[in-house]
Amino acid sequence: METTEKIIIYQVFTRLFGNQNKTCRPNGSLEENGCGKMNDFTKQALHEIKKLGATHIWYTGLIAHASQTDYTAYGIPKNHPSIVKGKAGSPYAIRDYYDIDPDLAEHVDKRMEEFEHLVTRSHECGLKVIMDFVPNHVARQYHSLAKPAGVKDLGENDDCSQDFNPQNNFYYIPGQKLAGEIDLYDPEQGNYEEMPAKATGNDRFDAWPNRNDWYETIKLNYGVDYLHHTGGHFDPIPDTWKKMEDILSYWAGKGIDGFRCDMAEMVPCEFWGWVIPRIKAAFPQIIFIAEVYNPNEYRNYIYNGHFDYLYDKVGLYDTLRNITCGYGSATGITHCWQSVDDIQDHMLNFLENHDEQRIASDFFAGNPFKAVPAFIVSSCLRSNPVMVYFGQELGEKGMDCEGFSGQDGRTTIFDYWNVDSIYRWSNRGRWNTHLLSEKEKELRKTYETILHICQKEQAISKGEFFDLMYVNLNGWQMNEHKQYAFLRKYGQEVLFIMVNFSDTATQVAVNVPAHAFEYFKMTPSAQCNAKDLLTGKTEKICFTPESPTCTELPAYGGKIFKLKVK
Structure with missing residues (x-):
């Protein structure tokens, strides 16, 4: 993007x-x-x-999620409190993908x-x-009241006698009801019953989630057989994929500009590689942001999953x-x-x-x-x-x-x-x-x-970058553990950025190597005016590879010098 x-x-x-x-x-x-x-x-x-x-x-x-607040007056069924975290509930335990x-x-x-x-x-x-x-899991009592006409609900056509079926929307533990360390009893609503138990959202494929699990959610089935370790079953396209495409299209059609996709790495990259181009074909300007924590998977989710941005x-x-x-x-x-x-x-x-x-x-x-x-x-x-x-x-x-x-x-x-x-x-x-x-x-x-x-500064929004730290290690007047410096450049404008993580104001002398001047095609200046964009004040600094740039950095602060270069 x-x-x-x-x-x-x-x-x-x-x-x-x-x-x-x-x-x-x-x-x-x-x-x-x-x-x-x-x-x-x-x-x-x-x-x-x-x-x-x-x-x-x-x-x-x-998006509508499970909570302990009573909205039965509006035709919304109560959620059992034992499977809702907090009075307001988690916004990541979706009870209806099509509702606010x-x-x-x-x-x-x-x-x-x-x-x-x-x-x-x-x-x-x-x-x-x-x-x-939120693609990986839904609330245990998921049921869409707001879905468009003709849309089948999640799990509506599942064969719950099978622990895994690539066309099921959920994973099941046949013959077992939900149990575990959670107290499933409520004085008003009695026991929460789930038979057969469904797999829990944090990839727990048994009927015994504990308090540290995402026990309020159930895992969605994208065609990956975690139970028998037979990998992905993506041909024909799993039913969950199609339902998720419909949901994304529905909200994109409301005029939003982007989706932040919760725990995207818990959903197979193949799904994203299939669905994102389809959504963008209809809504070209929409962006997709992924919550992915495994650096080994970053490039997979960008190049094969077509995500615009990752955490x-x-x-x-x-x-x-x-x-x-x-x-x-x-x-x-x-x-x-x-x-x-x-x-x-x-x-x-x-x-x-x-x-x-x-x-x-x-x-x-x-x-x-x-x-x-x-x-x-x-x-x-x-x-x-x-x-x-x-x-x-x-x-x-x-x-x-x-x-x-x-x-x-x-x-x-x-x-x-x-x-x-x-x-x-x-x-x-x-x-x-x-x-x-x-x-x-x-x-x-x-x-x-x-x-x-x-x-405002094009050097930040679309400029080039040069890290100065490799020529400032073990310096006599720059502590590489407490200070950091780099350059940004666009056109004839350079931003010389220095920060100080120390609790005291610090006089620094920052080396700028000859390679930076060659790389950015800059002419050195023994004395030039540099405006600190953070304060609006102007200083005269040396900007050459022969002598370090000297200035004082405030405690817990920095300077963003703007220079004009030839």
Whole structure:
């Protein structure tokens, strides 16, 4: 997927974003703790997100999923609470692929209409829309009420007497009912019965999932025989493939701009290689983002699976986290980009998302400003997309104990809750910074400045890259474990980027090798004006291979010098 802009994704957990209820009772119900709505994304709110620098907004948790909230008044059956995680439920335990979650609608019976308005509103505010596609598993009580006429439900035609059949939608454990360590009894609804038991979403092919399993979900069958180890059965095309194509086409037809595909590597790459070109034939501009954690599979899912972008989690995220926390060396950044250099444009960088701990939490950095150099690297290193998780730009700590989600440094995805920093930023729908602390305002401005650099500077969005670390090892005035430097160039503009992971301001002397001048076809200058795009201040620096470039880097910060070269 070619693009001339730097893609900047603002991920938002839809259920939590606009919630104005401050009750925050652990394990509280929707009535007690409240819930954000799609209509909370007003044009003013969306303009503020756009102003931050976002080009895309990922509305996490839109599709109807299992919950413990009673919507029987709207014809939606109750879910058994023993197979729902938290009062609000996991957004990745889908109960109806063709429906919007009723929690998110002001008028439940008009939830699809409210979603369609949300897409239109987002586009009018200059934001492209990304939504989740959860292909590997569904809720145990999956049943689609909203499916189009003529569409067969998942499992409707399954032969559940067979543990595996390539045309079944699920895997079965014939003759056994669901058991395991989970308490399947509820005082109101009695025992949850599943006979025969279906395989659990995290590839557990028995009837005994435990509390650490994805016990609230069941695994979808894409024609891979995990039970008898006979590999993939993809001819004829498995029924699940066709059903998933229909679901993707349905949502693409609603005008969205991209899918973030949950646990894409747990679904055979052959399916993606079949379905993505088919969807793009009808919707050429749509993008597909894959959650893939195995680096050995990256190129398979890009070249054979046709994904546009993959998470760079086990590479750049893990490395930057380690450096930020003080137990990793900045030299590791070089290894990160080298390991994916041939596919770098396909990698999605981030420092937070709904799965990871908040930077400001006690489990990560404790102080959100410590990650500013990491964010400069994550967003400016190459031209590939970068993502920000809502509240990251405000230093949200994620240290609440919300209920099913304990005090783990993450913002809950299972509970009804209020996110304090977002609540104060929203200022009851006014969406301004009046209730934010000075530090929160400063952090948000820092993120906004960096993201606007990414948007405006062609050297970032489509320029070339040169790593300077190989000539700065064991330097007398540059600590390669705490500082990192690189160049970006487009046309006659060069960005000289240096970051400092140290807690003290540091005078550095950075070598720029003759090879960089040859590679970029630049003329050295013994003295040139360099404007720091982060502060707007101009310095006179030396930019030659004969002498190092000297400057002072702030603690937990950096400089992005812009130079004009011949």
